[in-house]
Amino acid sequence: MGLNRRAALGAMATGAAAMAGVQTAKANDAKILPQNKMVAMLYDTTLCIGCKACVSACSEANGLTPDTGESGGIYQMPKYLNDKTKNIIKLYVDEKTGLRSYVKAQCMHCIDPACVAACPMAALQKNPVNGVVTWDGTTCLGCRYCQIACPFNIPKFEWTEFNPKIVKCQFCDHRMAEGKGPACCEVCPREAVIYGTREELLKVARKRIADNPGKYFEDRIYGEEEAGGTQVLYLTHVEPQLLGHLVPLGKRSIPEEVESVQNTLYMGFLSPIIAYAALTSVLKKRWQEHEQEAKHIEEQTGLKEQL
Numbered sequence: 001m002g003l004n005r006r007a008a009l010g011a012m013a014t015g016a017a018a019m020a021g022v023q024t025a026k027a028n029d030a031k032i033l034p035q036n037k038m039v040a041m042l043y044d045t046t047l048c049i050g051c052k053a054c055v056s057a058c059s060e061a062n063g064l065t066p067d068t069g070e071s072g073g074i075y076q077m078p079k080y081l082n083d084k085t086k087n088i089i090k091l092y093v094d095e096k097t098g099l100r101s102y103v104k105a106q107c108m109h110c111i112d113p114a115c116v117a118a119c120p121m122a123a124l125q126k127n128p129v130n131g132v133v134t135w136d137g138t139t140c141l142g143c144r145y146c147q148i149a150c151p152f153n154i155p156k157f158e159w160t161e162f163n164p165k166i167v168k169c170q171f172c173d174h175r176m177a178e179g180k181g182p183a184c185c186e187v188c189p190r191e192a193v194i195y196g197t198r199e200e201l202l203k204v205a206r207k208r209i210a211d212n213p214g215k216y217f218e219d220r221i222y223g224e225e226e227a228g229g230t231q232v233l234y235l236t237h238v239e240p241q242l243l244g245h246l247v248p249l250g251k252r253s254i255p256e257e258v259e260s261v262q263n264t265l266y267m268g269f270l271s272p273i274i275a276y277a278a279l280t281s282v283l284k285k286r287w288q289e290h291e292q293e294a295k296h297i298e299e300q301t302g303l304k305e306q307l
């Protein structure tokens with residue numbers, strides 16, 4: 001399957017960084033991390049009741065200011081992931097059939113992350129021990145390449161801050177360092193989101209599929225292979241792409257896609273400087289498109305939010 005539009009933008013951001021001569025994290029070392037070492041999460045739409053306990057727990061555990069803007073300051077009510085929100089529950093409703101589903105969104109902790117490959121300052125890193133993708137503010141330039149590179153539209157930027165940060169789920173790494181689990185998983189009353197190793201959770205997901213014929217969409221585990229595989233996995237009863245960020249992606253990671261494009265350019269004897277200039281000019285235009293698209297997504301998803 002080819003790249004979708006967001007993935008194509010991501011490939012460009014990743015490619016531009018690569019062509020600028022900065023170090024990229026292509027075919028990350030963590031790619032060879034054994035499945036039983038990767039920390040993972042499994043979310044099951046059929047178990048989630050949309051209570052949003054995980055949203056509040058995430059906010060509290062990460063010391064975020066609750067986003068109460070939409071409720072006039074009364075209670076936490078983010079429309080989508082934003083600079084105060086690392087985890088969100090959205091409601092999808094098919095107006096014709098009445099089919100509905102909750103969906104949880106946070107960083108997917110990609111096995112070969114485009115954000116890491118695109119970052120020219122190595123501010124985004126993949127933990128070599130457990131594969132978690134984290135951001136470190138000490139080297140971040142604020143270029144936002146990671147935002148454009150991410151095929152799932154996850155990293156957010158603190159526009160209103162003097163010293164802005166990139167905000168995204170870090171898999172509660174500070175809690176894991178204390179021997180605790182991710183707050184969202186620990187608080188869920190339905191075990192709709194659980195954590196473990198990727199190996200364990202793939203087994204759990206396959207067993208649920210085998211035990212419940214016809215329950216899950218195409219007996220598929222989203223994230224098993226998409227974009228080279230992610231450490232956050234989904235079992236859904238509706239088509240994943242209807243749920244917002246679970247976009248259709250091929251089996252190759254974005255950095256792998258970029259490498260293939262670069263190889264093609266070199267094979268065509270196109271100078272890397274010319275290729276970089278071309279990519280940068282297109283990127284500038286796409287950057288504006290990206291802003292409009294992000295705004296549109298937030299408006300659209302906000303309409304579907306259940307309060």
Ligand code: SF4
Nearest residue numbers: 107108110113115150
């Ligand atoms: S989902 Fe986006 S931000 Fe998270 S690891 Fe993947 S590319 Fe990076």
Ligand code: SF4
Nearest residue numbers: 058087169172182184
């Ligand atoms: S792992 Fe932690 S930071 Fe990530 S969504 Fe869950 S509670 Fe939030």
Ligand code: SF4
Nearest residue numbers: 048049051052054188
């Ligand atoms: S706490 Fe569990 S059941 Fe409640 S919204 Fe979050 S994932 Fe769904």
